[in-house]
Amino acid sequence: MDFSSLPEVEIWYLIKSGNQQAFSYIYKTFSKDLYKYGHKFTQDTSLIEDVIQDLFVHIWDLKGNISIKNSIKFYLFACFRRELIKKVKISNKNESLDEVHSKFKWEMSFLEILDENQIILESRNKISLALDQIPLRQKEAIYLRYIQELSYDEISKLMNVQVPSVYNLIFKGLKKLKKILPFSRRSIKIGGLIFLFIQ
Incomplete structure (x- = not known):
């Protein structure tokens, strides 16, 4: 199935229905962008990868209770940003987020x-x-x-x-x-x- 030709609402409906191919499609489509975005908050590659992995596991586990009406990408970015910032703050207890932020590449x-x-x-x-x-x-x-x-x-x-x-x-x-x-x-x-x- 060519998921790229489907509206995101339909892709999310397939995921909610347990379609692993649709879920794999959004992972392959958005994980690289999330990874690049993560490097704007930290250079800790392992932390970024862990947050991405945890995010997709969480989404699959709770797919039946998650409602995405428009943009899957926005939903992923919003969840990823929130969780990554939380982890970065914990790992940089003696620095403000702005100080960590200033180290971005x-x-x-x-x-x-x-x-x-x-x-x-x-x-x-x-x-x-x-x-x-x-x-x-x-x-x-x-x-x-x-x-x-x-x-x-x-x-x-x-x-x-x-x-x-x-x-x-x-x-x-x-x-x-x-x-x-x-x-x-x-x-x-x-x-x-x-x-x-x-x-």
């Missing part, structure tokens, strides 16, 4: 945006310097919007802020990137969004 994610859209930096190491000047929540909002392609409404729920705040976070982050990064555009997908959104 964002460069590869943002280079992925640039590479996919053929946006060329004059100097690649400038992305690191640029990202150091952008607040952490702005980076996370941009990451969720452009790498994970979540909606503004989903990001607001995930980050526990109002939708206008999400727009503001992304607006300010992109504006800062545009100001700092001397890139040339060869396509308009992201580059156009940056320029149109902030001019």
Whole structure:
């Protein structure tokens, strides 16, 4: 069965009915994205893998009681983010989440945006310097919007802020990137969004 052609509501119905192939499909589809997202909170690979594994075991065990009406991806990200942050806080008792958060490795994610859209930096190491000047929540909002392609409404729920705040976070982050990064555009997908959104 080609699960990619089915609406997510139907896929979740199959999972609730005990269809292991449908469950395997969502694991293969979303586990890599969860893993990448997890590295924005910690570099502890084992912890990330454990939380992902526990999440899917929990979902399968409670599948009959879980209701997903729209986005399976959003549900997974929301559950994963909550559980991972809880575990990170426990393993970093002497540090605030912001202090742990400041150790994120964002460069590869943002280079992925640039590479996919053929946006060329004059100097690649400038992305690191640029990202150091952008607040952490702005980076996370941009990451969720452009790498994970979540909606503004989903990001607001995930980050526990109002939708206008999400727009503001992304607006300010992109504006800062545009100001700092001397890139040339060869396509308009992201580059156009940056320029149109902030001019």
